[in-house]
Amino acid sequence: MTEHTFYMDLALQNAQAMKGQTDPNPLVGSVIVNDNRIVGIGTHLKAGEPHAEIHAIRMAGEQAKGGTIYVTLEPCSHYGRTGPCAVAIKGAGIKKVVIATLDPNPLVAGNGVKILEEAGMEVIIGVREEEARQMNEVFNKFIVEKKPFITLKAGTTLDGKIATHTMDSKWITSAASRQDVHRLRHENMAILVGVNTVIEDDPELTARIPNGRHPLRIILDSTLRIPLDSKVVTDKLADTWIFTSQQADSEKEQTLINKGIKVFRTSSSRVDVKEVVSILGEQLVSSVLIEGGGSVHASFLEQHLIDKVVLYFAPKLIGGKAAPTFLEGTGFEKMADAVDLTHTEIIKIGQDFKFIGYPQYSKGEKK
Numbered sequence: 527m528t529e530h531t532f533y534m535d536l537a538l539q540n541a542q543a544m545k546g547q548t549d550p551n552p553l554v555g556s557v558i559v560n561d562n563r564i565v566g567i568g569t570h571l572k573a574g575e576p577h578a579e580i581h582a583i584r585m586a587g588e589q590a591k592g593g594t595i596y597v598t599l600e601p602c603s604h605y606g607r608t609g610p611c612a613v614a615i616k617g618a619g620i621k622k623v624v625i626a627t628l629d630p631n632p633l634v635a636g637n638g639v640k641i642l643e644e645a646g647m648e649v650i651i652g653v654r655e656e657e658a659r660q661m662n663e664v665f666n667k668f669i670v671e672k673k674p675f676i677t678l679k680a681g682t683t684l685d686g687k688i689a690t691h692t693m694d695s696k697w698i699t700s701a702a703s704r705q706d707v708h709r710l711r712h713e714n715m716a717i718l719v720g721v722n723t724v725i726e727d728d729p730e731l732t733a734r735i736p737n738g739r740h741p742l743r744i745i746l747d748s749t750l751r752i753p754l755d756s757k758v759v760t761d762k763l764a765d766t767w768i769f770t771s772q773q774a775d776s777e778k779e780q781t782l783i784n785k786g787i788k789v790f791r792t793s794s795s796r797v798d799v800k801e802v803v804s805i806l807g808e809q810l811v812s813s814v815l816i817e818g819g820g821s822v823h824a825s826f827l828e829q830h831l832i833d834k835v836v837l838y839f840a841p842k843l844i845g846g847k848a849a850p851t852f853l854e855g856t857g858f859e860k861m862a863d864a865v866d867l868t869h870t871e872i873i874k875i876g877q878d879f880k881f882i883g884y885p886q887y888s889k890g891e892k893k
C-alpha cells in the first residue's frame with residue numbers, strides 16, 4: 527500500500543458509509559494531509575449540503591495551506607446548489623490534489639481538473655479508480671442517462687424457486703440474508719414489486735435496520751387490483767406510487783389518490799416498464815430495487831432494463847413445475863439470446879450464497 531492508496535482508502539470508507547443518504551448526489555469522501563498528518567476529513571452527507579472537500583477544508587482551516595487533498599471524485603467546477611469545490615481548493619492554498627476518478631457529470635467532466643491545473647496545483651488522477659467508480663455505479667448512470675440504476679433482487683432455492691407450488695414462500699432464505707436485503711432497501715431510493723406480491727404477501731416493503739431509510743414503494747398494477755387494506759396503502763410508513771394502465775377504473779384511482787397514493791397511468795393496456803423507468807428518471811428517482819415476482823423480473827430483463835442482479839441462494843430444493851421461479855415470462859428462444867452476467871461475485875451469508883452480477887446486453891442493443 528502506498529501513501530496515496532492509504533489516504534484514498536480512508537476517503538472511500540467514509541464516503542461508502544453514507545450509502546442511502548446522498549442520492550441523487552454521488553458518494554464522495556475527502557482527506558487533507560499536511561506534513562504526514564491528517565488535518566481534515568470530509569464526507570458529502572446529503573444533497574444540498576456542502577461537498578466532501580468543503581467539509582475537509584473547513585476542518586483543516588489554516589493547516590490546509592501547502593497540503594495534499596485526497597478526493598474520491600473529481601472536484602466540481604460548476605455553480606450548483608453549492609459553489610465549485612475546485613475553486614475552494616485553490617482558495618485554501620492546497621498544493622497537490624489526488625483524485626480517484628473523473629466525474630461523469632457532463633457539467634464537470636474534466637473541468638474541475640482544468641481549474642486545479644491552471645491554478646498551478648499538481649493533480650494525480652486514478653488512485654483507487656475502479657473502487658471509486660464502482661461505489662458510485664448508481665450516480666454514474668443517473669447523471670448521464672437521467673434514468674434510475676435498476677437492481678433485480680430475489681431470494682431463491684438452488685433450483686431458482688421463489689415459492690412452492692402451493693405458493694408457500696416463508697421463508698426461503700435465512701434471517702441473515704433477509705437482514706442484508708433490508709440494507710439493500712435502505713441503499714435504494716425505491717423498491718418495486720408487481721401487484722400479485724402485494725395481494726399474496728401483503729409486504730411492508732420497508733428497510734428494517736437501525737436508522738434505515740424506507741424507500742419509496744412502487745407497485746405495477748394494470749387494473750388497480752390492489753386491495754385497499756394492504757399495508758402499502760394504509761400504513762403510511764413510506765410513500766407509495768402505483769403505475770397502472772389506461773384500463774384502470776377511475777373511481778378506484780380516485781380512492782387511492784384520496785388515501786395519499788400517487789397514481790401514474792402508462793399509455794398501454796398493460797403497464798409499460800420502459801415508460802415506468804422514464805417517469806422515475808423524471809421524478810429524480812436514481813435507484814430502484816426490484817423485488818419481484820418473476821413476471822415483473824422478466825418484463826424488465828427482456829427489455830434489457832436491469833443493471834445489476836443480486837440473488838440470495840438458499841441451499842434448499844423445492845421442485846415442481848407449478849412452483850414459481852424468480853424469472854418467468856416467455857423467456858428467450860435461443861441460448862445465444864441468454865443474458866450473460868459479468869463481474870460476478872459470490873459472498874457466503876450464513877448458509878446462503880449471495881450472488882452479484884451485471885447483465886451484459888452487448889449481443890443486442892439496449893431495447
Ligand SMILES: NC(=O)c1ccc[n+]([C@@H]2O[C@H](COP(=O)([O-])OP(=O)(O)OC[C@H]3O[C@@H](n4cnc5c(N)ncnc54)[C@H](OP(=O)(O)O)[C@@H]3O)[C@@H](O)[C@H]2O)c1
Pocket residue numbers: 679680681682687688689693695698719720721722723724726727746747748749751796797798799817818819820821822823825850854
Ligand atoms: N422470494 C422472493 O424473493 C420473492 C420476491 C417477491 C415475490 N415473491 C413471490 O412471488 C409471487 C408473486 O409473483 P408473480 O410473478 O405472480 O407476481 P408479481 O410479479 O408480484 O406481480 C405480477 C403482476 O404485476 C402486474 N404487472 C403490471 N405490469 C406488469 C408488467 N409490465 N410485467 C409484469 N407484470 C406486470 C401484472 O398484473 P396486472 O396485469 O393485473 O397488472 C402481473 O400479474 C408471490 O408468491 C410472492 O411470494 C417472492
